[in-house]
Amino acid sequence: MTCAIDVDRVSFAYDDFRMEDINLELHIGEQKAIAGLNGSGKTTLFKLILGLLEPRSGQIFVRDRRVTRENLWEVRQDVGFLFQNPEDQLFAPTVWEDVAFGPRNLGLEPQAVSDRVDWALERVGMSSFSHRSVTELSHGQAKRIALAGVIAMRPSILILDEPFTGLDFKMVQNMVDIIRDLKQDGVSILFTTHDSFFIENWSDTVAVLEEGKIVFDGPTKDAMRDDRVTRNVGDWGQLRHRLRNPDGRRL
Ligand SMILES: Nc1ncnc2c1ncn2[C@@H]1O[C@H](COP(=O)(O)OP(=O)(O)O)[C@@H](O)[C@H]1O
Ligand SMILES: [Mg+2]
DSSP states (O other): OOEEEEEEEEEEEETTEEEEEEEEEEETTOEEEEEOOTTSSHHHHHHHHTTSSOOSEEEEEETTEEOOGGGHHHHHHHEEEEOSSGGGGOOSSBHHHHHHHHHHHTTOOHHHHHHHHHHHHHHTTOGGGTTSBGGGOOHHHHHHHHHHHHHTTOOSEEEESSTTTTOOHHHHHHHHHHHHHHHHTTOEEEEEESBHHHHHHHOSEEEEEETTEEEEEEEHHHHTTOHHHHTTSBOGGGGGGGGBOTTSOBO
16 A cells, blocks of 8 residues: 555535545655645545535545445545634534544444543643533633544544634634644654645645645755746735835835
8 A cells, every 4th residue: 555545536526616626645655735725626626525415526545445335434434634613523512522523433442432532632732621511711721632533543644624724823823733743653644735835844744725726846955936826825015016006115
């Protein structure tokens, strides 16, 4: 097995949006960024990989197992998915119960469930929140609890949809630390971003989606000089001239 995820000639369509001939590989231990503007199809691609949507044509393999309706449960044990909006994946009354849901479904003994929950909450720095209601969390806290629920399943592959969006810089640092440790444990990681910083500094390879098509896929070191990448990836420095008068003074 060389691929954690293999997307093979996949097409998909909503009424007003098409994804055409998508090919993508995530290798074992690789950290790959999926970049693209809002609406380019990043979340749709992730939903296809997870079997939440079904391709019109083509096929998807997770650790050599074809993703079908019949084996979604096995696939979900391999792949942990952090939604763009963490509020979409928290539903138990308390933080502790929420993180325990997945391990319980694996059929683990109560002590093993408890150990996993405590470990996951510790890892995301949220142990002191275990008895809190999931409805009382800030966005950043909800994101960390959602991630705790994901890592409590000990997945070998992590899919993170805009893991840093909406977080302050301390929370971003915390999230980076957590994900870096997981990568060091051998977890393969696919994450979306539209920020050049994370692509340049934090991915081995990058695939760029533009209007439902992959227009670039390759090593990050080659990417930032390529127009197919830079026209789809924001660099906040580019905004500077818009905030200044022609003479260079701030507006
Ligand atoms: N459930 C849906 N039904 C119809 N169109 C959708 C649905 N979800 C997303 N879309 C459309 O598909 C396109 C890609 O969306 P999405 O995958 O969420 O993009 P991204 O995650 O890159 O911002 C957008 O044009 C969006 O409006
Ligand atoms: Mg999205």
